[in-house]
Amino acid sequence: MASPRTLTQMTVETIIDHTPMVRELRLRNQSSEPFRFKAGQFVMLHVPDAETGKPALRAYSIASEEQKTDGFNLILKYVDNGKASSFVWGLGGNETLSFTGPFGKVFFQEPPIEQIIFLNTGTGLAQHLSYLLSKKDQFPNLKYKMLFGLRHETDIYFEKELTELQKTLPNFEFEYVLSRAWSSGRTGKTGYVQNFIKDFDFKNIPTTFYLCGNGGMIKATKEILIDQHGFDKTRIWAEAFD
Numbered sequence: 001m002a003s004p005r006t007l008t009q010m011t012v013e014t015i016i017d018h019t020p021m022v023r024e025l026r027l028r029n030q031s032s033e034p035f036r037f038k039a040g041q042f043v044m045l046h047v048p049d050a051e052t053g054k055p056a057l058r059a060y061s062i063a064s065e066e067q068k069t070d071g072f073n074l075i076l077k078y079v080d081n082g083k084a085s086s087f088v089w090g091l092g093g094n095e096t097l098s099f100t101g102p103f104g105k106v107f108f109q110e111p112p113i114e115q116i117i118f119l120n121t122g123t124g125l126a127q128h129l130s131y132l133l134s135k136k137d138q139f140p141n142l143k144y145k146m147l148f149g150l151r152h153e154t155d156i157y158f159e160k161e162l163t164e165l166q167k168t169l170p171n172f173e174f175e176y177v178l179s180r181a182w183s184s185g186r187t188g189k190t191g192y193v194q195n196f197i198k199d200f201d202f203k204n205i206p207t208t209f210y211l212c213g214n215g216g217m218i219k220a221t222k223e224i225l226i227d228q229h230g231f232d233k234t235r236i237w238a239e240a241f242d
């Protein structure tokens with residue numbers, strides 16, 4: 001198996017624009033050697049930088065299942081004037097991208113306990129999606145619950161795919177939480193994902209929390225769980241993107 005420091009070249013096989021601000025890249029390994037990772041890990045994209053002549057490195061959580069070793073999927077959010085964002089939104093398909101990795105130690109805890117709660121914001125879905133896709137066949141009967149935080153209703157993405165996942169994981173529930181008002185007549189939760197922690201029964205049901213995305217959300221969630229509810233901090237696993 002290649003070391004995480006080895007440069008891996010991947011071909012951009014498919015580009016899916018879920019919204020104008022969220023782009024999925026499906027990448028295929030150019031080497032026949034398997035690219036192995038554990039769900040929860042991330043890779044470093046080497047972004048060509050003509051100014052410095054050295055690549056700029058940016059971390060992206062792998063959004064696909066760990067059983068797939070011939071490539072992986074990434075889900076990226078566009079950041080204004082961002083180096084990686086400008087580069088990725090300039091891609092048209094078939095380009096070669098260079099990565100190092102996998103890195104990271106935020107793994108799905110096994111053996112799992114009864115209830116798994118995912119709180120994510122933006123593209124924080126990526127890490128949680130990898131857990132779900134990787135573990136669904138092994139642990140189909142866990143109570144999987146997800147709150148997916150976004151700003152506007154037009155930012156909603158991956159709804160069809162998560163609904164599809166419910167066919168194989170009947171105990172998987174997910175709900176969007178918008179920080180701005182719902183606008184099209186559809187209703188749902190408004191606020192921040194952490195405002196709805198109280199709605200989960202994590203006191204009576206053995207629970208592991210996974211948090212991913214905005215660092216402010218992660219900090220606030222930990223404060224609520226640990227400081228206000230005395231929740232066991234060893235059962236909270238978090239990856240901040242900023």
Ligand SMILES: Cc1cc2nc3c(=O)[nH]c(=O)nc-3n(C[C@H](O)[C@H](O)[C@H](O)COP(=O)(O)OP(=O)(O)OC[C@H]3O[C@@H](n4cnc5c(N)ncnc54)[C@H](O)[C@@H]3O)c2cc1C
Nearest residue numbers: 058059060061075076077079081082083084085123126241
């Ligand atoms: C472990 C880890 C995993 C990550 N996984 C993902 C992932 O799966 N998907 C994903 O989209 N991102 C992920 N990120 C964030 C990613 O690494 C980049 O920081 C992000 O894509 C911005 O890079 P950029 O080069 O486009 O912007 P930069 O050139 O780095 O930044 C441009 C400007 O935007 C600001 N900025 C940077 N990031 C953000 C942000 N998220 N929101 C608002 N403003 C920002 C900067 O402060 C700067 O002013 C991850 C980060 C970490 C640490």
